Amino acid sequence: MDFELTEEHRIFQKFIRDFAETEIAPLVEEAEETNTFPRQLFKKMGDMGFLCPRYPEELGGGGADKITEIIMAEELNRINAGIAASLMVQGGLSTQPIYRFGSEEQKERILNPAIRGDKIGAFALTEPNSGSDAASIKTRAVRDGDQYVLNGTKIFITNGPICDYAVVAAYTDPSRRGEGISLFIVEKGSPGFSCSRKLDKVGNRSIETGELVFEDCRVSADKLIGGREGGGFSMIADTLTSGRITYGGRCTGTAQAAYELTVQYAKDRVQFGKPIIKFQATRFKLAEMAMNIDIMRSYTYRVAWMYDQGKQVQKEASMVKLFTAETLQKILADSMQIHGGYGYMMEYPIQRFWRDGRLFTITEGTSEIQRLVIARELGL
Ligand SMILES: Cc1cc2nc3c(=O)[nH]c(=O)nc-3n(C[C@H](O)[C@H](O)[C@H](O)COP(=O)(O)OP(=O)(O)OC[C@H]3O[C@@H](n4cnc5c(N)ncnc54)[C@H](O)[C@@H]3O)c2cc1C
Incomplete structure (x- = not known):
């Protein structure tokens, strides 16, 4: 058994600590006070390959392991939890379903710019009446020709007010509890998609958290992740x-x-x-x-x-x-x-x-x- 971090981990630990102390710490006060995320950090981290540390370097990621991501989480949270949370949604829920199951076109259009920090992502599962019981979501996506029409409301969405796209969970087949849920990419500017309000929180005030509304929101069928309906969970x-x-x-x-x-x-x-x-x-x-x-x-x-x-x-x-x-x-x-x-x-x-x-x-x-x-x- 070896409980030591590798030399590579240690070098990264020092690098990310210095970065957090010199580049992030000076932004914290204003971000907390104004409840506004310092967006330039997405690009800055993306350029270094550490916005999404575990994706391959060819895609703009860090090509690193899970331990490296943990070290990063630790160092960013030591400075500010809200800024850390906003950045870390990008390397996780808002990109991983596309990385694992997305089409080449979805990767080209959404994933690669997200890894580089050119697009900000959000992940939208929770609804006003569905939190822990995620299978009880009410958002529906109904096929209409070569489009889907989405209706529903999502709450507490990290990066919701600033996102360029959201990965949205919606039922395509409500008769199959849980299994009938599919994931869609909905881009900012899609008709019927809006952030209805920014939420005022007790803490993590540097995260911009919002409520997302889908009102007859039409997206083309190629926005479905995974190429087939269901299996979102x-x-x-x-x-x-x-x-x-x-x-x-x-x-x-x-x-x-x-x-x-x-x-x-x-x-x-x-x-x-x-x-x-x-x-x-x-x-x-x-x-x-x-x-x-x-x-x-x-x-x-x-x-x-x-x-x-x-x-x-x-x-x-x-x-x-x-x-x-x-x-x-x-x-x-x-x-x-x-x-x-x-x-x-x-x-x-x-x-x-x-x-x-x-x-x-x-x-x-x-x-x-x-x-x-x-x-x-x-x-x-
Ligand atoms: C700041 C913030 C950011 C968030 N970001 C996102 C995001 O980006 N995307 C997203 O989709 N969601 C997000 N969420 C939602 C978050 O994941 C949910 O708040 C969480 O899953 C709990 O759901 P709930 O708040 O509806 O609580 P509820 O599910 O209503 O639970 C209330 C209480 O009941 C308890 N409870 C519920 N069911 C059971 C059970 N079966 N047995 C025992 N106890 C139970 C819970 O543990 C809890 O104590 C965010 C929330 C916050 C506050």
């Missing part, structure tokens, strides 16, 4: 598994940032004549945080390694997401506690990580849904 299954492992990196990066801020604050804050880091109560909390971060990181790397080996990791991917997202909540709560009253003030950055990190037990499968997956995979 199977097309996103691998991407969901991969995304859950990535959450391990996202949670670890957020936890690392909270830890670093809290250690610094505890060194600076003086009460009863000494820095509060000298109190055993503070040191014990920090020691436990450091231990949990190490476990989060090493378990995530292990499952990413298993994924890279082509092993079936549905259960482990859910375990990563459940464990890291839940452990993060305790780390954030302790960080806030050590910050005392100042932590509750907007001028101290810890509150942002607390608000941002709260999301991680909810998106891409809540903690309860991860428990259901794990129990099912264990045959319970």
